[in-house]
Amino acid sequence: MRVVQITDAHLYADIEARSRAGIPWRQFQQVLSAVVAEKPDIVLFTGDISQDESAASYALAVQALEQLPCPWYWLPGNHDQPEFMAAERPLVDQVDMGSWRILLLNTQVAGKPFGELGSERLAKLAEQLESDDRPTLIAMHHPPVDVGAVWMDAIGLQDRDAFWQLLSRYPQVYIILFGHTHQAYAEHHVLGAGKSKGEVTVDVYGCPAMADQFLPGAEQFAIDEASRPGYRVIDLAWSDALGSEWQSWIERID
Numbered sequence: 001m002r003v004v005q006i007t008d009a010h011l012y013a014d015i016e017a018r019s020r021a022g023i024p025w026r027q028f029q030q031v032l033s034a035v036v037a038e039k040p041d042i043v044l045f046t047g048d049i050s051q052d053e054s055a056a057s058y059a060l061a062v063q064a065l066e067q068l069p070c071p072w073y074w075l076p077g078n079h080d081q082p083e084f085m086a087a088e089r090p091l092v093d094q095v096d097m098g099s100w101r102i103l104l105l106n107t108q109v110a111g112k113p114f115g116e117l118g119s120e121r122l123a124k125l126a127e128q129l130e131s132d133d134r135p136t137l138i139a140m141h142h143p144p145v146d147v148g149a150v151w152m153d154a155i156g157l158q159d160r161d162a163f164w165q166l167l168s169r170y171p172q173v174y175i176i177l178f179g180h181t182h183q184a185y186a187e188h189h190v191l192g193a194g195k196s197k198g199e200v201t202v203d204v205y206g207c208p209a210m211a212d213q214f215l216p217g218a219e220q221f222a223i224d225e226a227s228r229p230g231y232r233v234i235d236l237a238w239s240d241a242l243g244s245e246w247q248s249w250i251e252r253i254d
Contacts, residue, residue, distance in 0.1 A: 001098070001100065001235070001236045002038065002039065002040045002042075002233065002235050002236075003043075003044060003102075003137070003233075004035050004038055004040040004043045004044070004231055004232070004233055005043075005044050005045075005046060005139070005177050005205075005207050005234065006043060006044070006045050006046075006207070006231045007045065007046040007047060007077075007209060007231075008047070008077065008179050008182055008207075008209035008210060008211055009024060009027075009028045009045075009049055009061065009210040010024050010048055010050070010051035010079065010210075010211040010212070011025060011028060011050050011057040011061055012024060012025070012050075012051055012057055013052060013054040013060070015060065017051075019051070019212050020212050021213075021223050022229075024051065024210070024211045028064065028211075029064060030229070031210045031231055031253055032065070032067070032068070034231070034251060034253050035231055036067070036069060038233055038251070040068070040069075040070050040233075041070055042071050042097065043065075043068055043071075043072040043073075044072070044102070044104070044177065045072060045074035045075070046074075046075060046140065046141055046177060046178060046207065047074070047075055047076055047078075047079075048077030048079045048080060048141070048180070048209075049074060049076075049079075049080055049085065050079060050080055050084075051079060053079060053080065054084075055084045055087070058081075058084045058085055058088045062089055065089075071095075073095060073104060074089065074091070075091065075105070075106055075140070076091070076106055076108045076141065077141040077179060077180060078108060078109070078113050078114070078141065078142070078180070080108065082106070082108070091104075091106075092104060093106075093124075093128075094128060099134065099135065099238035100135045100136070100137060100236050100238065100244075101136050101137070102136070102138075102139060103125070103128055103137070104139050105121065105125065105138060105140040106121065107121075107141050107142040107157055108141065113155040115140075115141060115142025115156065115157045115158065115180070116142075116158045116159050117157070117159055117162070117163060118159070122159070122162055122163065126169075126170075129166075129167075129169075129170040129172065130170075132172075133170075133172045135172055135236075135238060135243075136170075136174065137174065137234070137236070138176045139176075139178075140157075140177070140178050140179075141178060141180050142180050143157060143178045143180060143181055143185070144157045144163050144176065144204065145160070145187055147185050147206060148216065149183075149214065149215070149216060149217055149218045149219075150218070150219045150220070151219065151221050152180075152214065152218075155180075164191065167191060167202065168191045168192055171200055173202055174203065174244055174246070175202070175204075175205070175246060176189075176203070176204045177205050177207065177232070177234070178204070178205070178206055178207070179206075181206045181214060182209035182211075182212060182224075183206060183208060183209075183213060183215075183216050183224070183227075184206060184208055184230070184250045185204075185206030185207075186203070186204070186205050186206070186248075187204045188201045188202075188203060188204075189201060189202045203248070205232060205234075205248055207230070207231065208227070208228075208250060209229060210229050210231070211229065213228070228252040228253055228254070229252065229253055230250055230251055231250075232248060232250055232251075233248065233250075233251060234246060234247070234248045235247045235248070
């Protein structure tokens, strides 16, 4: 089962509008063409679809995304307007993938660059995890970990401690995908010691943007002009003998 993550397209209603390092609409189309070639079973769009927050920008996105050969789902980032998104395509919070389950979390705080789940969203997540112990992948916009860039770490998920404390009770969560950082990232996040399997870890993955890339490790905002737009591939598997398995890697366009 192949999942492809795309994120941070930052589209404008004007398809010729420029970002700092390119034309978002053209970059978006190039990334989607490469994604189609991956033959995904599902595509997850982890936020910041729009830059100008216009209804037309979401209509453009849907027009292109409908060409994908598989189901696709999106969630809002800090730049997005959820009501415009929902008018074009329903926002769902979970996807049944048979042996796996995907949960899509909304971490948006309206008008703010940082993210937060808050007590209500955390309570709902707990209910979802309590009701189903299948292997679970969580997708969200804001990173629940520090990625090593001072300015970006300040605008990540603000209630990450509460998030990780909740997940420590639910070992079926194996993978977390996030956007927002405009760069590749991977971490084996240690939750604690299990009763029989040693350390309990969650694989946490960041993804290149479809638009401009941010410079890793920067103290202040900086564009990575040497990098390129891309996406993440996650191949999920499950068997009675081996349990849950997965591989993940980054692809970039020329």
